[in-house]
Amino acid sequence: MDHKQILTFLFFGLTSHSHAILREYHYVDLKMSWSDAQHYCRVKYTDLATFENMDDISRLKRLGLKTSESWIGLTDDPKSWIGTMGNDANSWTWSATGETSKTGYHNWSPGFPNNRGGNQLCGFSTNKGKWDDWACDSRLYFICFQDTNPPGQKTYTRIEKWMNWTDAQAYCRTHYTDLAMMENDQENTLMMSVQPNFDWIGLYREGWRWSDKSDSSFRNWMNGQPDNNGNQYCVAEKSNHLWLDDSCNVEKHFWCHEVPSVKTIVKMKIQTDADLSDPDVNIQILDQMDEMLRNKGLTDFKLRWKIQPRKEEEEDKDEDKCPVAS
Template identity: 55%
Template sequence: MDAKVLLIFVFLGFGLVPSHSQAPLVNREYHFVHLLMNWTSAQHYCREKYNDLATFESMDDIHRVNRPSQYQFAFIGLTDDPQSWKGIMGNDANSWRWSSTGETSKSGYHNWRTGQPNHYGTPETCVYGNAEGRWIDEACHLKLYFVCYDDTLPPGQKTYTLYNNQTRTWKDAQTYCRAHHTDLAVIENALENTDMLSIKSTQAAWIGLYRVIWRWSDNSNSSFRNWAYLQPNNYLGNQYCGAEDKYQKWHDVPCHMECPFWCQVVKVEIMVLRVKIHTNADLSDPATNPQILQQLRTVLRNKIFLTNFKLRWKIQPANAGADTDAVNG
């Protein structure tokens, strides 16, 4: 059995390269809507008439759309909805999350100072604790003291260490904590916040809370951004929606502003990859099939970079071999 599995692995590793493997799997068709609506109404309109507000994944997407000659701003699908992060610990893509896990809070506990977080004037996507143990959002490039934590026994019980002999940016503090402890401080309940405060005293210090601002209306994970100079700036603290200007640059603007907008229709390409395996192995053997399918999954992920696909066996009539179809979509 070992020799047969090895033979299959070599065949897959060197022979499975479809000619269309670089073809795009998602195509977006963009539509300009010359109606004046606020962002929420525009989102509703796009979802009713098309698929959603527009997501852009590259400069190619931006350059291939036909624009009208005159408009100041047009909404796109970007939003930094404060209902996901302002005074709460939500679970949206732009909600607060902990450095040690990269995930949103399990307990929902928070201890924000009154009026915080406010993300005011400049991107404030990292958090420090003040002298009263209250949390405040701040620009991550600011240099502050910081608090690291260690997991102890029993698991989940944390000990905190304050570094008040040096200041670092949030990212540099994270790097230091990961090298010498578990990570920047994680605080999931009032007792842990009290423990952190007991060693921090009057010092303002970074903790492990951060967020990635802006998310797409269609929940795309596209990280592409095309902001204009000094944008986004959350001017006056009320700019939580994204819009394109006539130069194709992006701005944060008030969501209640009324302007035209871009919608999209998403078309997903289905790619069927057929593999014919010639071997002396008994492909009807229930013990053999899972091994072959696992080999195929590994190749499709690591060599062809497919991520969303299904595999299934199709047993052909006797002497015709066996086909395995990989369907992306």
């Protein structure tokens, strides 16, 4: 006789990281390059140290060790932004879309962008239509664009007003579509027809990112930093907790952080007409539960069937088999 069965689902060992839990910081009394320190931290702990605020900084303890500079997890990877339109957090982005180029097109001048002085995070066009990077708070003329109907056929207008990049962006968004955006040679040639002469265009980027992909915007630079004196793309912390950029190949002590894990246990019962003696049905149930849990953001688990010890005969039909996650 057919009867409904009750499946008992017991999930345990699901690990997640809570933003409410304070990172635990560990000072490593070894000297390594930034990339080797990153690898060490990821093996031994969670990652190179990330900081959200001064409270995090205040919990750093060197235990009397004498050192002036130690690597932390902040970097400005040049592979993400020199001569490319990448997808990393510190890659070049178009103001109009908030994304990198969909076509991968760029027209940088030879040797640019170079982030000279460590603060050139906005793009401008030269009088030859080539692109360079410059400090965003500088005041330049700028070029806006307007999408036409049908979309994608852009028109460009040069605005002869001295503004920094942010104010120029606001002006273009008010009166046109946005600061100039060019996705191919044809559009760049059309932009050149308005006779640019060192004018802002819509390129910008965020200069630094954390090794653990955190979106923390907290910075604690010492005066005059960062300055990117040639090839300084990694960040170190001094004994006074202020930060400076330096060459990533220099060997320094370093800070790791560890995020304590949270164990989650979930138990639920589902009534079903499924034939649990059929292996294919078992697999289908596990696949559906796996997809449901992953859609909820849980990833650190593996589902399997577990046969429960038999109890009373009347309970055997209800709870003799359950899937567990570990």
